[in-house]
Amino acid sequence: MDTKAILQAENITKRYPGTxxxxxxxxxxxxxxxxxxxGENGAGKSTLMKVLAAxxxxxxxxxKFEGENVCFQSPKEAADKGIGIIYQExxxxxxxxxxxxxxxxxxxxxxVFVKKRENIKRVKDVLKxxxxxxxxxxxxxxxxxxxQQLVEIAKSISKKVKVLIMDEPTAALTQEExxxxxxxxxxxxxxxxxxxxxSHKFDEIFAISDRVTVLRDxxxxxxxxxxxxxxxxxxxxxxxxxxxxxxxxGSARGNIALNVHNLSSEGKIKxxxxxxxxxxxxxxxxxxxxxxxxLAKTLYGLYPMDSGTVEINGKTIKQIKSPLQALKLxxxxxxxxxxxxxxxxxxxxxxxxxxxxxKKFVRAGFIKGRQEKEIILHYKHQLAIKYQTHQLAKxxxxxxxxxxxxxxxxxTDVDVLIxxxxxxxxxxxxxxxxxxxxxxxxxxxxxxxxxxxxxEEVMNLSHRIxxxxxxxxxxxxxxxxxxxxxxxQIATGVKQELGGLS
Amino acid sequence: xxxxxxxxxxxxxQITHELILxxxxxxxxxxxxxxxxxxxxxxNFINIIRQTAMLGIIAAGMTMVLLIGGIDxxxxxxxxxxxxxxxxxxxxxxxxxxAVLAGVATGVAVGTVNGLIVTKIGIPALITTLGMMTIVRxxxxxxxDGYPVFGFPESIRWFGTGYxxxxxxxxxxxxIVFIIVWILLYKTYLGRYIYALGGNQEAARLSGVNxxxxxxxxxxxxxxxxxxxxxxxxxxxxxxQPNALQAFELEVVTAVVLxxxxxxxxxxxxxxxxLGVMIMGVLANGLVILNxxxxxxxxxxxxxxxxxxxxxxxYNRKKQS
Numbered sequence: 028m029d030t031k032a033i034l035q036a037e038n039i040t041k042r043y044p045g046t047x048x049x050x051x052x053x054x055x056x057x058x059x060x061x062x063x064x065x066g067e068n069g070a071g072k073s074t075l076m077k078v079l080a081a082x083x084x085x086x087x088x089x090x091k092f093e094g095e096n097v098c099f100q101s102p103k104e105a106a107d108k109g110i111g112i113i114y115q116e117x118x119x120x121x122x123x124x125x126x127x128x129x130x131x132x133x134x135x136x137x138x139v140f141v142k143k144r145e146n147i148k149r150v151k152d153v154l155k156x157x158x159x160x161x162x163x164x165x166x167x168x169x170x171x172x173x174x175q176q177l178v179e180i181a182k183s184i185s186k187k188v189k190v191l192i193m194d195e196p197t198a199a200l201t202q203e204e205x206x207x208x209x210x211x212x213x214x215x216x217x218x219x220x221x222x223x224x225x226s227h228k229f230d231e232i233f234a235i236s237d238r239v240t241v242l243r244d245x246x247x248x249x250x251x252x253x254x255x256x257x258x259x260x261x262x263x264x265x266x267x268x269x270x271x272x273x274x275x276x277g278s279a280r281g282n283i284a285l286n287v288h289n290l291s292s293e294g295k296i297k298x299x300x301x302x303x304x305x306x307x308x309x310x311x312x313x314x315x316x317x318x319x320x321x322l323a324k325t326l327y328g329l330y331p332m333d334s335g336t337v338e339i340n341g342k343t344i345k346q347i348k349s350p351l352q353a354l355k356l357x358x359x360x361x362x363x364x365x366x367x368x369x370x371x372x373x374x375x376x377x378x379x380x381x382x383x384x385x386k387k388f389v390r391a392g393f394i395k396g397r398q399e400k401e402i403i404l405h406y407k408h409q410l411a412i413k414y415q416t417h418q419l420a421k422x423x424x425x426x427x428x429x430x431x432x433x434x435x436x437x438x439t440d441v442d443v444l445i446x447x448x449x450x451x452x453x454x455x456x457x458x459x460x461x462x463x464x465x466x467x468x469x470x471x472x473x474x475x476x477x478x479x480x481x482x483e484e485v486m487n488l489s490h491r492i493x494x495x496x497x498x499x500x501x502x503x504x505x506x507x508x509x510x511x512x513x514x515x516q517i518a519t520g521v522k523q524e525l526g527g528l529s
Numbered sequence: 530x531x532x533x534x535x536x537x538x539x540x541x542x543q544i545t546h547e548l549i550l551x552x553x554x555x556x557x558x559x560x561x562x563x564x565x566x567x568x569x570x571x572x573n574f575i576n577i578i579r580q581t582a583m584l585g586i587i588a589a590g591m592t593m594v595l596l597i598g599g600i601d602x603x604x605x606x607x608x609x610x611x612x613x614x615x616x617x618x619x620x621x622x623x624x625x626x627x628a629v630l631a632g633v634a635t636g637v638a639v640g641t642v643n644g645l646i647v648t649k650i651g652i653p654a655l656i657t658t659l660g661m662m663t664i665v666r667x668x669x670x671x672x673x674d675g676y677p678v679f680g681f682p683e684s685i686r687w688f689g690t691g692y693x694x695x696x697x698x699x700x701x702x703x704x705i706v707f708i709i710v711w712i713l714l715y716k717t718y719l720g721r722y723i724y725a726l727g728g729n730q731e732a733a734r735l736s737g738v739n740x741x742x743x744x745x746x747x748x749x750x751x752x753x754x755x756x757x758x759x760x761x762x763x764x765x766x767x768x769x770q771p772n773a774l775q776a777f778e779l780e781v782v783t784a785v786v787l788x789x790x791x792x793x794x795x796x797x798x799x800x801x802x803x804l805g806v807m808i809m810g811v812l813a814n815g816l817v818i819l820n821x822x823x824x825x826x827x828x829x830x831x832x833x834x835x836x837x838x839x840x841x842x843x844y845n846r847k848k849q850s
Contacts, residue, residue: 327735351737360735368735371728373795382725383736385718392717435736 039088066242067454081105111183121168281305284474290335295321310489318498359441369432372421426457546789561815581810582699590751598794599654605777606665611759616769640752644745669771689764727794
């Protein structure tokens with residue numbers, strides 16, 4: 028490298044009670060590069076990122092910023108010096124305007140009074156540099172997720188950021204929005220800003236990175252230029268072994284498990300028809316807001332059925348009024364947002380697993396403790412969930428939390444399982460385990476509806492792929508006929524290239 | 530206790546909130562015992578549990594309400610109303626059993642209205658029960674035209690002043706209530722649902738919990754326990770007082786929060802609440818014995834709340850950093 032590193036970390040070690048999150052890790056960031064940190068969940072990516080942003084103080088190691096040893100006391104101090112960070116969960120105030128959000132903490136003031144006009148001018152400059160057209164006096168609560176993210180980026184830029192850390196920035200974005208984000212990142216690069224990028228998505232990693240640093244189990248593994256890598260090589264570095272992407276074994280389609288006829292829910296989904304067989308995976312593809320999740324939630328009794336019928340186990344149902352009823356009918360949902368909808372975070376892992384199936388081991392209201400424990404342990408082992416007795420759900424990694432959510436639904440023993448984004452924010456290892464588990468479920472004669480934004484997942488696992496657009500089911504493609512281009516074409520209604528993505 | 534929804538992982542010995550409360554309680558007992566010979570006697574101990582019985586019974590209900598993420602400010606008014614209803618019926622010669630049943634029905638009805646407003650109309654519990662607090666108090670005044678009601682058969686006094694095996698009846702009722710609520714919270718699925726509901730209502734609903742029915746049930750239970758406290762009040766005063774226990778709901782909330790129950794729901798243990806109630810009782814009794822003025826008692830009670838919760842906070846903050 029001919030230029031000097033802007034940010035260097037050496038021999039970083041961080042211990043938490045019971046684990047070493049980072050062990051003697053190093054990383055070197057050059058100005059104007061996009062440097063991706065990859066690794067499975069629990070590899071130490073988040074901790075390293077927080078160390079660099081001074082949100083976590085390492086036990087050992089040195090950090091150099093612009094060639095000098097530094098020891099920032101707080102994220103604020105690091106931000107003032109030019110190291111910005113954008114977390115997955117935004118730090119925005121929904122009830123305040125774009126301008127107020129961007130300038131908060133740095134308002135131009137005269138005494139206690141805010142100089143509104145100067146602030147607005149400053150914000151407009153920043154937004155213009157980013158090529159963003161958002162009005163400065165819009166309330167953040169009225170913005171979509173992609174736009175909120177832009178506000179976060181603008182907030183960092185307004186502080187003259189030199190290093191910008193982004194934690195899985197595309198998790199909630201559509202394909203088009205991802206394209207815009209990448210343009211933005213390229214603009215930042217051109218201005219000499221270094222971007223540290225954290226992602227699970229391989230297509231993105233290869234599309235945007237200049238260099239990649241791989242972590243595994245808290246250890247530094249390697250730093251490579253992206254040209255030196257390919258998909259398999261990167262996976263091998265991450266997991267330390269060769270992994271074959273598991274598809275689905277040739278499970279046979281059985282009898283009809285679910286028959287949905289003319290299903291509508293006002294303003295959400297329109298006239299949906301499909302049949303699902305035992306032992307079958309029906310993939311559901313579509314853009315954000317295409318009604319995929321709404322379809323799942325209607326079937327699970329969360330949105331009213333305004334018309335149509337659902338046939339399951341020989342019964343024809345006109346109304347599914349609650350999740351309780353859906354579960355009784357034999358329909359289970361693994362929701363997309365595990366923290367908000369899936370788990371009682373302050374509750375123990377055990378109580379989370381048994382919550383929906385609790386009534387199965389209750390006599391006269393009393394819980395039969397031993398029987399409950401057996402079931403919990405059964406699913407703990409089947410899904411290889413890593414937790415200690417009485418550990419709280421909030422203390423687990425994303426992958427293990429996702430397994431908890433799956434475990435609780437499996438314990439209810441329903442016939443039709445709806446997986447909504449089953450592997451979002453989950454590392455490769457856990458992903459493989461989830462795929463394997465789905466395959467086992469098919470062997471047992473369960474039927475699966477899988478909603479996913481990950482094309483690879485949809486194409487590999489589904490027998491048939493339903494494509495949705497604006498609340499309607501546009502088409503159902505057999506696996507053999509489905510290509511990524513074809514799906515996107517139906518989902519968007521136009522033929523389009525996948526901007527910038529390989 | 531493998532079935533409880535434990536809030537802390539038990540790797541080793543930990544300074545839990547309950548332990549801090551026990552420490553505070555023991556410290557208070559030692560302090561009062563050293564200051565007065567009249568404090569540490571069997572008679573005074575029995576006195577304390579009789580005096581705290583009403584607080585404890587209502588606090589048991591309030592615990593469940595706070596655990597589901599709600600609050601019930603109508604409890605004190607509800608206690609007064611139930612005592613007035615039963616008292617009025619008794620004074621007109623209605624059979625005592627029927628009169629008591631009517632009082633209990635009134636308490637449950639108030640709880641039902643609270644629960645229905647919260648779940649069906651969706652007004653936040655704080656506002657719902659704030660409104661109900663004044664409405665229910667008002668109804669009590671309307672029934673008696675603002676005056677106390679007198680003239681009951683002797684039997685009703687048993688609830689407030691009677692003894693069973695040398696132990697005051699109110700204290701026995703309190704112990705039974707705590708045992709039943711403990712079983713409900715930690716041995717039945719209802720308890721599990723209560724904790725889940727307070728921890729994450731959406732996740733609970735998606736897990737097939739009938740969240741509305743559970744909330745309704747909890748408010749009804751709170752109302753029911755208020756009516757039990759109402760009967761004790763009636764027996765103790767030997768009259769139905771529509772203005773009894775003004776602002777007592779805040780004392781109840783104080784005891785429950787002191788016990789470590791989160792006002793945001795989902796966290797806290799009944800054992801802590803039992804200790805919280807005992808601390809409040811010992812404090813009130815001890816300060817009276819030491820002849821501390823009522824105004825100072827108020828200041829000290831508030832201080833004890835802040836110190837106990839503060840110790841927990843400081844300890845937990847240290848642990849995190």
